[in-house]
Amino acid sequence: MSQLVFDPSKVMTIDYTQRTEYLDGLEAIKAAHKVLKEITYTPSLPDKGYTNRTLYVNVGSLEIKEKPVTQQMKDVFIGGRGFGLYHLWNAVKPTTRWNDPENEIIISPGPVSGITQYAGTGKSLVVSLSPQTEIPIDSNVGGFYGPLLKFSGFDALELQGKSDKDIILFIDGVKGIIRIEEAPTDPVDSHVLAEILTHMYAENEADLPNISVVSTGAAAEHSLIGMLNFSFYDRRRKCVRFKQAGRGGIGSVFRNKRIRALVVRGPKVAGDLNHPADPETIAKTGIKYHKEIRENDGSQCMMRRNGTAHIVEIMDAYDLLPVHNFQYGSHPDTHKIDSSYWQQRCTQHTVDGCWYGCSMACAKGADGLVLRTGPYKGDMVTVDGPEYENAAGLGSNCGVFDPDYLLELNFYCDTYGICTITYGTLTAFVMECYQRGILDKQRTGGLEMTWGNAEADLEMMHQMARGEGFGKIAGMGVKRMKEYFIRNGYGDPQLINDIGMENKGLEYSQYMSKESLAQQGGYALTNKGPQHDEAWLIFMDMVNKQLPTFEDKAEALYYFPLFRTWFGLNGFCKLPWNDVVPANNSSQPEAHKVPEHVQNYVDLFTATTGIQITKEDLIVQSAKVYNFQRVFNIRMGKGLRLHDAAPYRSLGPVTKEEYESRAERYDKQIVDEMGLDPKGKGTEEKMALHREWRTGRFSQLMDAVYTRRGWTLDGVPTLERLKELGLDAFPEVVEVVKQHL
Amino acid sequence: MKQLVIDFQKCDAGRNCNHECELECAIKVFKVDDPAQAALQIKAYEDGGGHAVLCDQCGDCVVVCPSEALKRNKLGVVMINKTVCVGCYMCIGFCEKDAFMRNSDWITPHKCTSCGICVKVCPHGALAIVDVPEPAVRII
Ligand code: SF4
Ligand code: SF4
Ligand code: SF4
Ligand code: SF4
Numbered sequence: 001m002s003q004l005v006f007d008p009s010k011v012m013t014i015d016y017t018q019r020t021e022y023l024d025g026l027e028a029i030k031a032a033h034k035v036l037k038e039i040t041y042t043p044s045l046p047d048k049g050y051t052n053r054t055l056y057v058n059v060g061s062l063e064i065k066e067k068p069v070t071q072q073m074k075d076v077f078i079g080g081r082g083f084g085l086y087h088l089w090n091a092v093k094p095t096t097r098w099n100d101p102e103n104e105i106i107i108s109p110g111p112v113s114g115i116t117q118y119a120g121t122g123k124s125l126v127v128s129l130s131p132q133t134e135i136p137i138d139s140n141v142g143g144f145y146g147p148l149l150k151f152s153g154f155d156a157l158e159l160q161g162k163s164d165k166d167i168i169l170f171i172d173g174v175k176g177i178i179r180i181e182e183a184p185t186d187p188v189d190s191h192v193l194a195e196i197l198t199h200m201y202a203e204n205e206a207d208l209p210n211i212s213v214v215s216t217g218a219a220a221e222h223s224l225i226g227m228l229n230f231s232f233y234d235r236r237r238k239c240v241r242f243k244q245a246g247r248g249g250i251g252s253v254f255r256n257k258r259i260r261a262l263v264v265r266g267p268k269v270a271g272d273l274n275h276p277a278d279p280e281t282i283a284k285t286g287i288k289y290h291k292e293i294r295e296n297d298g299s300q301c302m303m304r305r306n307g308t309a310h311i312v313e314i315m316d317a318y319d320l321l322p323v324h325n326f327q328y329g330s331h332p333d334t335h336k337i338d339s340s341y342w343q344q345r346c347t348q349h350t351v352d353g354c355w356y357g358c359s360m361a362c363a364k365g366a367d368g369l370v371l372r373t374g375p376y377k378g379d380m381v382t383v384d385g386p387e388y389e390n391a392a393g394l395g396s397n398c399g400v401f402d403p404d405y406l407l408e409l410n411f412y413c414d415t416y417g418i419c420t421i422t423y424g425t426l427t428a429f430v431m432e433c434y435q436r437g438i439l440d441k442q443r444t445g446g447l448e449m450t451w452g453n454a455e456a457d458l459e460m461m462h463q464m465a466r467g468e469g470f471g472k473i474a475g476m477g478v479k480r481m482k483e484y485f486i487r488n489g490y491g492d493p494q495l496i497n498d499i500g501m502e503n504k505g506l507e508y509s510q511y512m513s514k515e516s517l518a519q520q521g522g523y524a525l526t527n528k529g530p531q532h533d534e535a536w537l538i539f540m541d542m543v544n545k546q547l548p549t550f551e552d553k554a555e556a557l558y559y560f561p562l563f564r565t566w567f568g569l570n571g572f573c574k575l576p577w578n579d580v581v582p583a584n585n586s587s588q589p590e591a592h593k594v595p596e597h598v599q600n601y602v603d604l605f606t607a608t609t610g611i612q613i614t615k616e617d618l619i620v621q622s623a624k625v626y627n628f629q630r631v632f633n634i635r636m637g638k639g640l641r642l643h644d645a646a647p648y649r650s651l652g653p654v655t656k657e658e659y660e661s662r663a664e665r666y667d668k669q670i671v672d673e674m675g676l677d678p679k680g681k682g683t684e685e686k687m688a689l690h691r692e693w694r695t696g697r698f699s700q701l702m703d704a705v706y707t708r709r710g711w712t713l714d715g716v717p718t719l720e721r722l723k724e725l726g727l728d729a730f731p732e733v734v735e736v737v738k739q740h741l
Numbered sequence: 742m743k744q745l746v747i748d749f750q751k752c753d754a755g756r757n758c759n760h761e762c763e764l765e766c767a768i769k770v771f772k773v774d775d776p777a778q779a780a781l782q783i784k785a786y787e788d789g790g791g792h793a794v795l796c797d798q799c800g801d802c803v804v805v806c807p808s809e810a811l812k813r814n815k816l817g818v819v820m821i822n823k824t825v826c827v828g829c830y831m832c833i834g835f836c837e838k839d840a841f842m843r844n845s846d847w848i849t850p851h852k853c854t855s856c857g858i859c860v861k862v863c864p865h866g867a868l869a870i871v872d873v874p875e876p877a878v879r880i881i
Binding site for chain 2: 006287
């Protein structure tokens with residue numbers, strides 16, 4: 001593949017000031033707000049990354065209280081996802097379901113989050129019991145809410161209870177006010193709601209960047225796949241933009257609690273608000289990294305030009321781009337939605353970081369989209385993205401190669417508050433069911449769900465937002481759709497199960513894992529279901545070929561989920577870790593770990609908290625939380641080997657067409673890997689051989705990975721492993737495990 | 742646009758002067774008695790000749806600044822608004838001339854304002870402020 005060259009002369013000129021504004025009703029909406037509860041508190045800034053207190057809000061009883069952060073919380077859970085899991089464990093019982101009042105949504109930024117000198121340091125982690133998986137889910141999200149929450153005085157926000165009216169929680173971290181307001185007439189969809197609330201709570205124009213809003217939209221209310229939009233104010237575009245806590249349906253929990261929005265007003269951000277122990281090291285490490293981006297990004301990933309969409313064409317070239325529900329790995333129309341297009345379509349002369357100091361700046365925006373369907377038809381909007389996952393999930397995986405439709409799908413997913421990845425995968429499943437006669441026009445209520453039919457696709461989404469028709473069924477997600485289709489006798493149960501791309505109830509994200517054993521494990525052997533947060537190994541395995549042996553793959557499935565968990569404990573974005581690497585990286589030992597960047601992270605943690613750690617300690621910190629989460633899953637009735645099973649589509653070819661599209665490769669594997677002769681065998685017979693070989697290999701991988709992780713072959717962390725990690729200090733954790741040994 | 746330039750036919754890279762330009766810039770412009778904090782840095786090469794770290798007001802840093810703390814003033818000079826700056830140092834990392842400076846004691850960085858104070862004290866008359874057209878905005 002030749003390296004794409006950026007040509008500034010091809011960038012479309014789009015006047016983003018022409019965007020539709022939604023501020024008309026602001027005064028009336030504000031007048032309708034009623035204060036239900038208000039308290040005052042003393043704001044404080046963090047010291048060495050911690051404010052040392054968290055905020056608990058019960059939206060049902062209106063109780064608001066501060067809780068101290070204990071030394072044990074810091075030692076074992078660090079922050080972010082760790083704090084989220086800790087609070088959630090204490091809040092729920094094994095019998096708690098996602099829509100019970102005791103379920104919580106916890107938002108925690110982590111100790112490093114909020115520094116401004118290094119790329120990718122403004123993330124917060126959102127944790128809740130997922131309506132889709134019924135176990136804890138965590139989502140790593142940008143936008144300003146997390147850092148501003150911390151600069152208002154809190155290391156985490158716990159939301160519990162259930163309101164009987166729509167409410168907004170407002171935290172004023174400058175004046176020291178926390179208020180729960182009834183919000184009876186606020187708009188529902190994020191792009192309207194967040195714009196209004198940002199202007200409503202900002203004291204003047206200069207205050208706009210100090211406001212961040214967490215919200216969702218209409219479809220979150222009627223589905224299980226709701227997500228949360230975390231806003232940030234884009235100073236150049238003068239508009240409110242979003243990053244999404246997408247996976248696992250936390251937006252549905254949010255609406256189930258009848259929370260309309262969370263608003264924080266923080267102090268004006270400066271470079272020292274996190275009060276790190278050693279600002280000089282942070283400054284030097286940050287500047288070194290900014291220089292690296294300047295020098296290398298243009299010849300490596302072009303994140304600053306394309307965002308994550310830069311890998312669309314790479315995935316296509318390596319036969320790894322999901323096409324038609326993960327059946328195929330490439331498509332002749334991919335060029336219509338690859339990065340050579342997006343770098344013309346996304347606005348370029350602007351700063352697209354989702355937090356200050358992100359020189360990687362992948363949060364691209366496509367301005368000037370005039371919507372063709374739905375309630376906002378005719379409006380001109382700015383679309384956040386598209387990210388790779390959206391281009392692949394909403395695009396190639398559903399056969400949609402019209403970029404404007406793709407952007408419209410992306411826009412509506414965002415404003416309606418549903419996860420683009422989940423929506424893409426479930427729509428691909430619906431379309432394949434339609435192709436194979438499992439669904440038909442009657443069963444979909446008239447929607448013609450053929451590959452690439454973007455209009456039907458959008459209509460299904462609008463139905464989801466209205467809570468009607470087939471859209472409502474689709475909004476249950478792949479797992480529940482499979483059960484529904486099978487129960488109603490729509491088709492062959494095995495086929496339905498084979499092609500429904502979910503594990504633990506969560507939809508697969510957008511990489512074709514069929515030919516990458518490492519990624520098969522990376523998806524299925526996860527704590528929270530198949531996503532690319534825990535183990536994104538496909539690039540290492542298939543493009544860079546850094547994991548040649550079975551042992552390499554198993555080791556990678558030990559190391560990388562732990563390494564990547566650490567980002568979520570501290571409030572880091574994972575992209576700056578390996579989307580740009582030092583020029584000499586490939587000549588370093590263990591190049592796939594990007595050793596110089598690992599050292600940067602070690603240095604940043606130490607410089608923030610003043611706690612000296614090594615790269616080995618970093619893994620131990622993660623292992624504590626990772627194993628705690630595994631035990632949490634077991635406590636909730638999942639988290640065992642059987643729950644790590646993968647749908648066959650993710651392991652191998654389900655259908656004849658799939659086999660035949662790669663016959664040469666598959667036949668060769670029969671010779672090389674199975675020692676058999678494919679000659680004279682029919683496709684069905686060869687498929688059966690593959691199924692046996694591939695499922696066997698996956699099962700072997702499970703054994704190897706569990707053993708390396710210090711788990712039993714049933715996937716349960718052993719008592720020795722818990723002891724080694726100091727988790728035996730929690731008797732409840734030990735109790736859960738004991739029942740399974 | 743006002744731009745500081747140096748003539749190495751005249752500047753001998755500190756061999757026959759006391760880096761008066763740096764010291765004057767540090768003291769008068771940035772109020773610190775430390776020439777290392779000056780917005781220009783003159784370095785001598787061992788084999789003769791020299792090199793100057795100078796800001797040419799190219800504007801690249803304006804493009805990368807996430808908080809719009811950097812703007813051109815009426816004279817086309819790139820100026821920092823310290824109350825808006827969030828101390829991210831992207832301007833430092835993205836300046837190809839290494840001309841955006843940082844003092845460990847300050848949270849915001851600093852740069853040349855094309856004020857010309859250094860010009861006046863150079864014993865060899867090697868520095869000058871010139872008026873040149875503003876370059877086009879670059880996508881970086
Ligand atoms: S790399 Fe992208 S997602 Fe990560 S912090 Fe930067 S802008 Fe945000
Ligand atoms: S500081 Fe550097 S990037 Fe900024 S105007 Fe001067 S030379 Fe250009
Ligand atoms: S350090 Fe200040 S002036 Fe420089 S890029 Fe960051 S915000 Fe802008
Ligand atoms: S022109 Fe002014 S700010 Fe620039 S180097 Fe000379 S004295 Fe310093």
